[in-house]
Amino acid sequence: MAMSDYGGEGLELSSLQDLYQQVILDHYRRPRNKGPLEDATHTLTLNNPLCGDVIDLMLKLEGDRITEVHFEGKGCSISQASASMMSGLLKGRTVQDALDVMDTFTRMLHGDTDAAADTGLGDLRALAGVSKFPVRVKCALLAWDCLQELVRPETSDS
């Protein structure tokens, strides 16, 4: 069925199409690096008590380099796709690189068009449409909140 068959205003339908791009649904349905990481050095579970989304992030750090990223979780397509995309992008990066990616990603989610144009975000750029849905930003950031907690110097030996 063509989108126009649903009638209504074009604006919000195109926003919805931006929000639910194929690449996002692909990460939601075929998440990368989902499952246990037996030699993880850092793990943390965060949930969103309002909606029940859960991400359990597992990192293997060697020095200041992230050599493995796995996750477990349940929740909406945005929270799960974001975790899946993150896991592929951050493998092999330094902690500082990862935090820089998070900074750019966060700015993109808040509508910064320069950030959205940064090819360093890889598949994460597909989540730019979240900026039109402010209540969903916390879904996209859940896995990243785990990352930030895990690599903070004072909590680095969790």
Add this chain to the structure above:
Amino acid sequence: METPDSTSVTSSHAAYDIERIRADFPILARLVHGVPLVYLDNAASSQKPYSVIQAVDAYYREIHANVHRGAHELSIRATEAYEGARDVVADHMGAASSSEIIFVRGTTEAINLVASTWGAAHVGSGDEILLTKMEHHSNLVPWQILAERVGATVRYVDVATDGSLVMEDYDRLLTSRTRLVGVTHVSNTLGVVNPVAEIATKAHDVGAVCLVDGAQATPHMQIDVGTLGCDFYAFSGHKMLAPTGIGALWGRRELLDSMPPWQGGGEMISEVRLDGFTAAPLPHKFEAGTPHVAGAIGLAEAIRYLRRIGLDAIHAWESALTTYAMERLGEIDRLEIYGPKQNRVGVISFCYADIHAHDLATILDQKGVAIRAGHHCNQPLMEHLGVDATARASIYLYNTHSEIDVLVEALGLAAHLFGVT
């Protein structure tokens, strides 16, 4: 299936003027994202008719002052209005006396009041509190807090796959150790109506008292606490057309009399000395501080509004609409509805294919359709059902068949976006 014959719908609800009812609710005329609002989140909170908004407005414009305090005209008028509102609630609930109605912020506060006062006085180490697996967090956590404090145990009656309580499990768990049975009248997730009268009778047989969470029942059905036979009945105003921040606890007079006061302060005392105080008589003993006078007045007006239309007529309209919604949703492949087919109100929880409830809610919102997504403050029940979250559409007196059609169309859009066939 066939769309309902509008003539037959009209004829079976000849006295139910849906257009006139909708016109009473100003918010229903507004647009959301450029399309008409389809408000199906009534189990979370209902919208308000003009008469309630005007009653609150008139109170503040014309008679506001503190109650039970001054000997001046406004204070006297405000006190009359506040106590008059209590009379309306008492009459509506079938209470033996207005002094059995305690005004509170809502169901949550009512249950916390009972747990903190009756519970602290009557529940001790080794005692049991019997709840069900379908209770809202507000009828779970206050009892868990009490049990932890006094060394009591909380037990939970099982829920069957159709959403009904397993009464054999209730019979098994109800013992001479049980001090209190707490049960929801209507499930906020499954819509099932529980056999409260039978539960209360059995509780009394073992010497336990029975508290009923009526938050999801009072908006939709006539309650008579005498017929139900329970000991405490808690409900919220905002789910039944009244303002937020007001609700009531009904309790049997002899129980309320025997309970220690809850919060201390003004209003709840008859005398204060440096070496102690004497609590005020019921109901003010449990109403420390300046109460939500405007809320109580709004609640009384909401009750008058519901009674003008008639709770029986509302129930008949909602039943027909619920049946229609269940049929239309039931036609959708890979859409699963939770809860019973019969003996339910129009609280319809469902999951659709692999589309997460939050994604459904976002997509439906863009079509003006307001639903709830998540665990509905019902995490143990969700775990029992084996789901993380459900979408929940909940019906009230102003919803229409065509709004259900909009819901179904919007689900079609969700299916399209997610490639669900």
